Amino acid sequence: MSNIINLFRTCPVTGLKVDKNAENLIKVNAVVAVVFLLFGVIAAIGILLTRWQIFHLLSPEMYYRFVTFHGLDMLIFFIIFFEMAILYFAGPVLLNSRLPAPGLGWLSFVLMVAGSLLVNVMVYLGKADVMFTSYPPLKADPLYYLGIILFAVGALIVCILFLASLVIAKKNKTYEGSIPLVVFGALTACIIAIITLIHGALIFIPTLLWSMDLMPMDAEVYRLMFWALGHSSQQINVAAMVSVWYLLAGLTVGGVVLNEKISRIAFVLYILFISMASAHHLLVDPGWGPAWKIWNTSYAMYLAVLASMIHGFTVPAGIEMGQRLRGFKSGLFEWLSKAPWSDPGFSGMMISLVVFGFMGGITGVTIGTEQINIITHNTMRVPGHFHTTVVGGTALAFMSVSYYVFPLIFKKRVAFWGMAKLQPYFFGFGIAIMGMGMTFLGTMGVPRRHWDSTFSQSPFQPAFPDTMNLFQAVMGIGGLLAAAGALMFITIAVVTVFFGTPVTENSFKNGESGIPQGALKLPAQSYSGANVEQVHKEGARGTVVLVFVFLVCFVLYYFVNWKLLSSIWKVG
Amino acid sequence: MENMEMHSGITPPKGIWWKPAPAQERRWVIISFIWCLILFAMMPLWHFKGGQNPAGVRTKVTPADFEARVDKFIKDYQIGEDQGIPVVQPPAGSDVYIAGRMWEWSPVLKLKKGVEYTIHLSSLDVNHGFSLYPARLNFQVVPGYDYGLKMVPDQMGIFNIICNEFCGINHHNMVGKIIVEE
Numbered sequence: 001m002s003n004i005i006n007l008f009r010t011c012p013v014t015g016l017k018v019d020k021n022a023e024n025l026i027k028v029n030a031v032v033a034v035v036f037l038l039f040g041v042i043a044a045i046g047i048l049l050t051r052w053q054i055f056h057l058l059s060p061e062m063y064y065r066f067v068t069f070h071g072l073d074m075l076i077f078f079i080i081f082f083e084m085a086i087l088y089f090a091g092p093v094l095l096n097s098r099l100p101a102p103g104l105g106w107l108s109f110v111l112m113v114a115g116s117l118l119v120n121v122m123v124y125l126g127k128a129d130v131m132f133t134s135y136p137p138l139k140a141d142p143l144y145y146l147g148i149i150l151f152a153v154g155a156l157i158v159c160i161l162f163l164a165s166l167v168i169a170k171k172n173k174t175y176e177g178s179i180p181l182v183v184f185g186a187l188t189a190c191i192i193a194i195i196t197l198i199h200g201a202l203i204f205i206p207t208l209l210w211s212m213d214l215m216p217m218d219a220e221v222y223r224l225m226f227w228a229l230g231h232s233s234q235q236i237n238v239a240a241m242v243s244v245w246y247l248l249a250g251l252t253v254g255g256v257v258l259n260e261k262i263s264r265i266a267f268v269l270y271i272l273f274i275s276m277a278s279a280h281h282l283l284v285d286p287g288w289g290p291a292w293k294i295w296n297t298s299y300a301m302y303l304a305v306l307a308s309m310i311h312g313f314t315v316p317a318g319i320e321m322g323q324r325l326r327g328f329k330s331g332l333f334e335w336l337s338k339a340p341w342s343d344p345g346f347s348g349m350m351i352s353l354v355v356f357g358f359m360g361g362i363t364g365v366t367i368g369t370e371q372i373n374i375i376t377h378n379t380m381r382v383p384g385h386f387h388t389t390v391v392g393g394t395a396l397a398f399m400s401v402s403y404y405v406f407p408l409i410f411k412k413r414v415a416f417w418g419m420a421k422l423q424p425y426f427f428g429f430g431i432a433i434m435g436m437g438m439t440f441l442g443t444m445g446v447p448r449r450h451w452d453s454t455f456s457q458s459p460f461q462p463a464f465p466d467t468m469n470l471f472q473a474v475m476g477i478g479g480l481l482a483a484a485g486a487l488m489f490i491t492i493a494v495v496t497v498f499f500g501t502p503v504t505e506n507s508f509k510n511g512e513s514g515i516p517q518g519a520l521k522l523p524a525q526s527y528s529g530a531n532v533e534q535v536h537k538e539g540a541r542g543t544v545v546l547v548f549v550f551l552v553c554f555v556l557y558y559f560v561n562w563k564l565l566s567s568i569w570k571v572g
Numbered sequence: 573m574e575n576m577e578m579h580s581g582i583t584p585p586k587g588i589w590w591k592p593a594p595a596q597e598r599r600w601v602i603i604s605f606i607w608c609l610i611l612f613a614m615m616p617l618w619h620f621k622g623g624q625n626p627a628g629v630r631t632k633v634t635p636a637d638f639e640a641r642v643d644k645f646i647k648d649y650q651i652g653e654d655q656g657i658p659v660v661q662p663p664a665g666s667d668v669y670i671a672g673r674m675w676e677w678s679p680v681l682k683l684k685k686g687v688e689y690t691i692h693l694s695s696l697d698v699n700h701g702f703s704l705y706p707a708r709l710n711f712q713v714v715p716g717y718d719y720g721l722k723m724v725p726d727q728m729g730i731f732n733i734i735c736n737e738f739c740g741i742n743h744h745n746m747v748g749k750i751i752v753e754e
Contacts, residue, residue, distance in 0.1 A: 014582075060741055064741070094582065129741075135699045136698075137699075176586055178589060180581055185581075219699060243581075246580075250580030250583075257579065257580065257581050258597050259593040260591075261593065262593045282712075286628065286693075286718065290625065290627045294612075305611070306604050309608075310600070310601060310604065313597065317596070370615045370626065371615065371619075371622065374709060378703065379703070379710065445705045447735070447736035448736065450734075450744050458747040525582055526578065526579035528578075536576060536578070544596060547600060564708075565624050570623040570723070570724040571623075571624050571625065571724075572721070572722050
């Protein structure tokens, strides 16, 4: 009996019953995530100072190896370890429920650490110089593929534990009504993750066998199956990021859900239409015809894009309504001007929303158009796009939510609180500037994953215009700013978790420094009465203006690219 | 009158939450949906009305067979050499063959402006990226597949083929050449 009593603690801020096993697993996964973030940032600095060719820091061999490291440690290991922490939070903790079979959680943690270390060691030893895409016939050591498989199996187990925790919460009636939207979003991410990991097994097991010369591998079939894994995994990141946005909206300003039905349908659209997004990696490949490409990149209605556009309205609109309900309702934008911009949980969320939507979303849909892809495939426009989505969007959102995780889960005051308030700005603006530099380089034709933009040792020297140097500098400065922002975050995280001042119940009451404003005084999480009627009638007028601006930017950017395409050679 | 309530995404919604969306939200969903339909429609439209599509004539071919085709093509139409790579001047409008291999594009081509050629691309080893500069054409070059793209050079001058798919340690030195004349 006493076991059950000791299993939970009650959060002094939210009143949620926190399962201590879930809490411990949140902590270890988050810590390991930050370790891989650090490796990834070190690799990023090396890459930046090499592509910024006045420095040309690394040798070709080291540059290409660093690019492989950077892709794996950031896009796979950092992000997925952090998403495991999110699942442990969004399942058991948000639902006041217990985590079933925590031993399995620890087993999967060990599998994931073993797999990620094995992969990193193989790359370090020079036995996997294949980029994170590992396209055959480029071949890595079999242990590299084994490491990825071990990691994927561990992650799959955690996904199933999350589903089990939902079942248990429902059975034990630990909450009243339906699961909250944030949990629903996490469930979406989990379902996509399970589909993704199964795709992963479908491609990495044959690839492992091929690397041992036990079976043949068709280069196009691999690319198809890899990207079924690859792009779906980005949709996990999108679903997780949007869930974190709703979570932070609630914690920082009492942001509301405009309509549960619409927001949940938008999440479901992600699940139904992810595999298709993968086709946009294959638009200028010889393996498929235009009918396949056009259908699969859009399923005729671009429904995953629609889902993102929906959340792009409902998240800021919910924030605006929450602010209006709290009294910030003067004019179109008082809800923004009087918002808690010095709360890094809030500022990071807003910057990630804008960078993801305006830069990432618009560039992505554009370059993922069958014909426009002709002018963009494998140029620097591709990393220009995906750094603004997954880094400026997802990674920044994850950093922002960490500022609430530190006091609420780790029970520590955030170290270097002054620096913490600036961190999201460094990181977010840095990525935005870097993304712009990369996109302009790509528009010129500068290739990605390429050691020498001057072609000094090549038989022929294509000459990029001098503005290439300018945009390399823009990319470099933005990137170094972002790297500084990332290192700030890592420093804050490590010092807070291991050396931070512990937080007690009184810390919240006394308004101690190092605790974000939403944790010090949690905003109301629900509103009712006449005030609601009035605010609801006025609606989210400021957000309407902002999404209109967004749509205009989208339409302009999209059609400018068609114009650019029309000016190149006829090809068909 | 129904008591209106609003709640955050952290709160479990009680009762029936399957309700009509507020007017502003509904309007935005409809506008977004129309935009998404436009995004889709542009693609088939451009296939019929536009001049740039990645359709091509696509077949499967073994690297050995493709190499043989390239060698024959070079033998038939070679007119010289540039940096050790054969320079080939094919007849106007004919089938042209370029092989990508670690770390070279061969042959160098001499083409006529305004003429449509079917340029067959394939790799003799790993994935490569055909990136024609400054023409801004980019295509994936895959071993086992012949990508025959009908191209019309519309400018005179020297164009270079940059490899933009990582293909090993000398990837950045893999540059080819296409000369377009009157």
